[in-house]
Amino acid sequence: MSRIVYVNGAYLPEEEAKISVFDRGFIFGDGIYEVSAVIGGKLVDCEAHLARLERSCGEIRLGLPWSKAELVAIHEELIKRNNLDEGGIYLQVSRGAADRDFPFPKDVQPTLVMFTQARNFVNAPGAKTGIKVVSTPDLRWARRDIKSVNLLAPVLAKQFALESGAQEAWLVEDGVVTEGASSTAWIVKGKTLISRPLSHKVLPGITRKAVLAYLEESGFSFEEREFTLEEALDAEEAFITSATSLVMPVTSIDGHTIHNGAPGPTAQRLREIYIDYARKGGVLG
Known part of the structure; x- marks a missing residue:
């Protein structure tokens, strides 16, 4: 059974997950990421990570259309769908997909990708x-x-x-x-x-x-x-x-x-x- 990942509102098998070749995260590295730990099936310091996400996005003038509550809910759903007991959840948000040009594009929706990684933290x-x-x-x-x-x-x-x-x-x-x-x-x-x-x-x-x-x-x-x-x-x-x-x-x-x-x-x-x-x-x- 493959991992279920989250891409722009959809929960998909990892083999089906895709983003545009024009995504600015891919072309320019125009994006922010966070990683939250999961121990015993519970998120650790997720809200603090999301607060840092907001700050980082603010520093590069990337607006987040999702609330913290919505992002926490996605984290929790990924834990459930992947039966994750211990590991991490990677979150990456980019400015979105637009034809390649350095200035910020107008009227573009950010890209949000999240996935789990099972890892041995406690007994590393x-x-x-x-x-x-x-x-x-x-x-x-x-x-x-x-x-x-x-x-x-x-x-x-x-x-x-x-x-x-x-x-x-x-x-x-x-x-x-x-x-x-x-x-x-x-x-x-x-x-x-x-x-x-x-x-x-x-x-x-x-x-x-x-x-x-x-x-x-x-x-x-x-x-x-x-x-x-x-x-x-x-x-x-x-x-x-x-x-x-x-x-x-x-x-x-x-x-x-x-x-x-x-x-x-x-x-x-x-x-x-x-x-x-x-x-x-x-x-x-």
């Missing part, structure tokens, strides 16, 4: 062993706070990581770690979590927001600042957060061992708290 192997990270120059555009479908630079970074025997790449600009290719980068010193401030240079991570929401429960403090690659190599622990990795310990950066090559207690505790939060149907506004 990296959670037990930790993951390896490699550094690479940050080659992206200046508006990284917009979750654009223009992902060529992250694709190249991820491929570099794969070919280097790593699972993630940390992007570096002027000696400072900006973020992971598809994650937020963190280091730990004592009981303090360190991650860089939000700005146009980084994506405002939803899982980052969730981790900060339960700082008091976790017993950690937070220092919002930039950190260098050299500082990361000397950190007591390192980890990443994202909708698909949740909280994932980092045990190697550029071949340099972090926390004796084993997941540290901070990352493990934060992951435990986050998964418990997610299983209870965690919702961020």
Whole structure:
């Protein structure tokens, strides 16, 4: 049985799903995307992802004709139709289909595509062993706070990581770690979590927001600042957060061992708290 996907108002077998060759998401990368996690058949932080979707679309002047409630309903219907217990739901909205020309077309309807991906989040192997990270120059555009479908630079970074025997790449600009290719980068010193401030240079991570929401429960403090690659190599622990990795310990950066090559207690505790939060149907506004 093939997956059921959503395309512009219709639920279709994936083999029948099609968009126009003139879609601006395909031709120009003129679009925005989001990925929401599903754990135990429940959406995790979907409303926060949709709020970020609205913000990103607003930044590129792409009007959304769907309400948050309508988008949540589509997510839930896809979970039901695909019997999804654990995984993610990918949402992509583009400006729509029109003859190729750079300026925004008039009177065009946005294209909305959504599909599920079954994935093992809770018992992911990296959670037990930790993951390896490699550094690479940050080659992206200046508006990284917009979750654009223009992902060529992250694709190249991820491929570099794969070919280097790593699972993630940390992007570096002027000696400072900006973020992971598809994650937020963190280091730990004592009981303090360190991650860089939000700005146009980084994506405002939803899982980052969730981790900060339960700082008091976790017993950690937070220092919002930039950190260098050299500082990361000397950190007591390192980890990443994202909708698909949740909280994932980092045990190697550029071949340099972090926390004796084993997941540290901070990352493990934060992951435990986050998964418990997610299983209870965690919702961020």
